[in-house]
Amino acid sequence: MRDVIVVGGGLAGLVAALRLRRAGLHTTLVHMGRGGLQLGQGTIDVLGYRPSLVAHPLTELGEFCALEERRGGPTHPYNLLGVEPVRVGVGFLRELVGEAMAGDIETNVLLPTALGGLRPTTLYPASMAAGTVSLDPSDPGALHDGSRVVVVGIEQLKDFSCQLVAQNLATIELPGGGRLETRSASVSFPGRGTEADSNAVAIARALDRPERRRDFVAALGRLARRGETIAVPNVLGLTDETFTAIADGLGRPVFEIPLPPPGVAGMRLTDRLTDLARAYRVEMILGSRVIGAETGLGRIRSLRLGTAGHETDLEARYVLLAPGGFESGAIELDSYGRLHEPALGLPLAVPDAELLNDSWAGEQPIFRTGVATDCTMRVVEPATGEPVHENLYAAGGFLAGAQRWDEKSGEGIALASAVRAADSIIEQLKES
């Protein structure tokens, strides 16, 4: 019988499956489509706001948790986990992807956004390193007071306005004082053939081809002035080699600015983790929705998948759920205002306060809804703290208590909880 079924192909699911497989367990990963990792920025946000800007995510985690404790309602995943699992989880990702990710778990940096703002993150793709603004007074950072940046747009890529980015960036007072000097420019570069509208992935694929890349590098080289750092939208190839080749070709600092979906950096990370899972022989069942479970004696015996022609019952000793939150349909609000977990009907931890309010950009308490777990990531009844099933664990956006987007904590929670849940299962199986 298989040891573990992991549900979900996002960051949490992929990393958990790899952790389990590397411990030698027979692991099956089931998902009904690609996860949110590919839609985000391709960065690892551990903790960006508490609600003030966070410079040192691990040292400030204690204060963040104390504040969460006082707030009440569903327990925040970081309050269950603590600092060490975050370090282990992020460390495990680095071990998996190597040089592809830059940054330091102890300190955050700021990165320019597609609207010309600055946002905090902890790890970032190597292709964004030349665009980092330091939050640490002892480190000047790649961009600082007086740094000159030319923001280059691509005419066919409508998701990125170089003027907007350049103008907004120039107005920001940097944390270390001073401002950036920016200007904008654009090049014409259709992704496929002569199309007038290209998406980021089509352009990235074109840049993976050496002959198209040469033209692009030449065009950038022509418009950059001496001493300028080049900022481009996140399109520099689906493979890591493409960025290296472009940076070498330009011979000056160049960095990518993340875009709205499809996110090329997130896609690189998803592809890389998926390739690893494949190479390690995680058994992968794609495009299948988990629709129920067979249970008995306090355990889940098998998960039921809605597969073509018939349902399939997959048996396993342990189940690790990482199906995400509202955004992936793992938690639903029906038209009667009731909250459900549609796959297994698990009990949900729901905030006591009003769930939705009419603030547009502010916090919506409903997003704290999710499943409750103990500190080993075993799913528990929110009211009693008793395990729902002895062998059921959860990780990632499925967990109650967080406001991932507002806190900028989504990837940190996903990594820490996925590795913690996987390690709990590994320990349990070792004991038995």
Place this chain on the structure above:
Amino acid sequence: MSTTAAERGLQNDGQPSESFSVWNHLKKASPRLNNNPNSYEAQQLNRLSLDQCVKCTICETQCPVTRVTEMFAGPKFVGPQAERFRNGESVDHTLDYCSSCGICTLNCPQGVKIAELNSMARAVMKQGHMPLRDRLITQTSLEGRVLTPVAPLANWALQRKPLRVAVEKVIGVHRDAPMPVAQSQSIRGWLRHREGPMARRPGQPDRGPVVFFTGCAGTYFEVETSKKTIEVLEHLGYTVIVPRQGCCGLASQSNGLFDQARSSVVKLAGDLAKGGRHVPVVTSSGSCAGMVKHEAREIMGVEDRTVTDIGARMRETSEFLLALADAGELPTDFERIEMTIPYHAPCQLKGQGMGMPAIRLMELVPGITVVESGENCCGIAGTYGLKKEKYEVAQAVGRPLFDKFKESGAELGACDTETCRWQIRAGTGMDIVHPIHVIHAAYGLSDIHSPQV
């Protein structure tokens, strides 16, 4: 105790499941539905899923056709977006470039039936002006019946360039498109003439009957795959029943000839049902299995009890054998075969939600390492890559896959469905076999280098 969502009363208004109830409802509302799969009503089922689209563009990034040509607007545009504006007539003719490979549906995390929407819309778009070519190439069993008696001549003719050029001009099948090799004996001929079933492996129990679904290609062209499947099953102690059977209608379906396809699949299910009630159905034609299990209903609205029953019982050969292995019932004292085998899991197989059983199955053989292609599609998508206006697109789709296979340095590759094997053979010059070929050899029933097709 069971805790499926339905049983826990989450859908406590008595609706067994979402898609099922929609069909029932539509059927009551419009009896036309049963007779006309292209009807407005029939389309509503899959159309409903378009509201789930959150415009995340994941499908856009995965579509193999979008990757290679700007002639195609991409799954999100052609599927959930254009569908809103269709009222019979299609508003977007790049739709014809969709190969219906299903990769988009497989990757959409919101459950939008993109490929299914496209297939239905294309059927409507082509209604009334179906090209002759599309009528001809969908006659898969007819082609087999005609070619088998004259196989050497047919194979000779198919290799003649001038003839292929003429075929391209008149019919629109590309001159370089991959073609099957006609065989002198169909699987029925072989079954009639062989001396009896393969001897049961010593120590194996009598495992009772299984029905074998050959598929048109397995009957006439990929006869070796069918033989080897039957022999392995017999070796393991099964009694293999091969009822006289027709075509599943997949090629007609993917070309939008729904009437033809519907009657084929219903008739096929009836043929297979003659093999016995509750008997497992095994097939080495993964794509035909997909037609019975999935496309018949999801694309053409076929609601036929026998089709549903056969679909529920049907397993692809590797899936069937791996389930035996997982239950501890498959003898695994295989002969050692030192080989690295590049493998491609066809879209049609991935879409059925069985994972990739062939990988684990082949790796049960000591010495074998399987390298999965990791590519979404080989390009052929049934008959898509044969067509003169799609040939280049299909080749470009397949190229990264061909390169990976060639770079592996292996002589033999594996793939579970027939037309994909033809495409990869043509694209790589390698021998490409069904995984059963490997298992047959590992049981000592043949040499791994025995004739391939």
